[in-house]
Every structure is written in structure tokens, then in C-alpha cells.
Amino acid sequence: MPRSLRLLGSLLIALIFAPSAMAQPCLAPPANMVSWWAGEQNANDVVGPNNGAMQNGATYAAGKVGQAFFFDGVDDRILVPHHANQNLGAGITVDAWVYPVSSGHGRSIIQKRSTLDIGGFVLETTHSPDGPANGLRSVVWVGGQPVEAVTAANVVPLNTWTHVAVTYDGCWMTVYVDGIGIQAVHIMGAIDPSNEPVIIGRNSTWHGRIDELHMFNRALTALEVYEIYTAGAGGICKTPTAVDAPVRETALSQNYPNPFNPSTVIDFALPEAADVSLNVFDANGRLVRSLARARMNAGPHSARWDGRDAEGDAVASGVYFYRLQSGETTITRKMVLLK
């Protein structure tokens, strides 16, 4: 074969394979993520303590990012027991990719509300005759009263992925669709707390897929919401220690989220079994809390700090250090508690 033809062939092969070879990069996680339900064959919270339970046959299907949750529109749902860190006060963001396969009013993507409508929040679809067809509604309870933001019709079409988000900063509640703020209402004050569980795809309602549901304890900026949307199938980056590769040396990852409030996760990894201690110190070097002190196996490990000292009292905002000691190895990193 003449050289020029071989070159042309190589070029064509490069062109054919280039798009699939370039997987979409993931987005660095925005700060203050409280919970993340990724739908990867479990209902666990990737960043927080709020693991969910798949109920009534809720299952998984191909997602926007990896796998997604699938709800049958009859009775499927995910139940996440109440945890105080889901009462987000005057700062909240909830976002997800959704893929409805039928239309309906009041089909909640996520909600934390009582049956008596006291406190909490709801993000749900609307449909005629009760609301705009294939629209979106966000409700928060403030001062005992529900306040809602309702979009125009057909912002969440059937049988396709749409990114939806709602943010509230104690002043404005904004509803985003595919990264663009399309509806906003002015409110003042913190969202009334609710001790009800978080429910994803509320019982008897959601029909289709929900993926990459995140909850933050602050209002993300418009740019941050847009960046999650444009990350698309790349999604938000998970920590590298989640990879099941053999551990070659002792490692201590940056905590996440960071800054954090009220709790954060610290991942570390051991190349071999070792006596390990993981302690939190304040800026003056005083021991605040011991998170781990045990013989541990080789491989990845994870610890959580709830921002409390050994007496169980919440500590003040500020810089803290966490130190891993394993055999001869000591690694210290810095984290910020921001209330």
C-alpha cells in the first residue's frame, strides 16, 4: 500500500475512534454537598449518611451518568430516613436528571414534607388540569406557609433526559431547567424543618428514571448549576479512592465536602493491615475528636466527622486538621467547618 494511503487510513481510523476515546470529563464537586444518590445499583448516599431503601420494586435502568433509578409509576419509591442535615434552613439546592415516561401532576422527584404540609420542601412535576402540562413546581414551607414556584408547560418533556434544579438562598427560590433559571420567587426566611423522611419518586407517582440526585446546604450559583448541566454524562467526580485498585502506599484524601457543614467524609487507604488512628485537631493543636483507633485491613477505608467533639458538642466554625497515623506514616490535612 502506498505510504499516502496508509497515512489516510490511519487518519480515518483516528477520526472514527476519536469521539468515543474522549470520555466526557467529570466536574469537580461544588462545595457543601449534603447528599448524593447516584443510582449505581444501590440507593446509598455517596457523600453523606443518608442511605436510602429501594421500596415496592424500585429498580435501576440506564442513566444519564452510569445507572439511574427507575420507578414504575405505581408504587415504587426510595425512602431515606430523616436526618437533621436534610433540614437545610435558608440555603438549599436540589438537582437531578429526570426522564419521565408518562405525565402526571404532583409526581415528586424529591420531597421532605409531612402529610399535613408542615415544613420541608417538594420538587415535582405538574400536569393539566391541575397545573401546566409537563411543568415543574418547587414548594418550600416558610413561616408555616407554602411558597411555590411553577414553571411554564412542557419544560420537562417525556422520554428524554432533562436536568432540573431548585435553589433557595433565604431570599429567592429559583427553578432551573437544563442549566437555565426559568422561574424565581421572592421569599424571606429559613425553610421550616420537617422530621419526615426524604422520599425520592413519591409513592404512586413518579414514572420513569431519576439520576444523580444531589442535595446541597446552600444555594448554588447560576454558573454552578449550569456547570452540572454541561458536565452531562461526565457527572460530578467521585473521589479517586473509590476505585478498586490495589493500594501501593498509605494515602489520606482531602475530606469531602470541604468546606463542610455539618458533616464530612475522610477517605484513606492502607497498603497492608496496620494499627491506625485518625484524629481531628483544632488550629491550636488540641485534640478535638478521635475518629478511628483500630487494627485495619489493607485497602480503602472511610470515616465521617459530624463536626462534634468527644463530648458530642458541635464545635465552632474554623480550620481543623485531621491526622492519619499508620505504623511509621503520619499524614495531616486541613479542612474547614463553615456554618
Ligand SMILES: [Ca+2]
Ligand atoms: Ca412496584
Ligand SMILES: [Ca+2]
Ligand atoms: Ca447514575
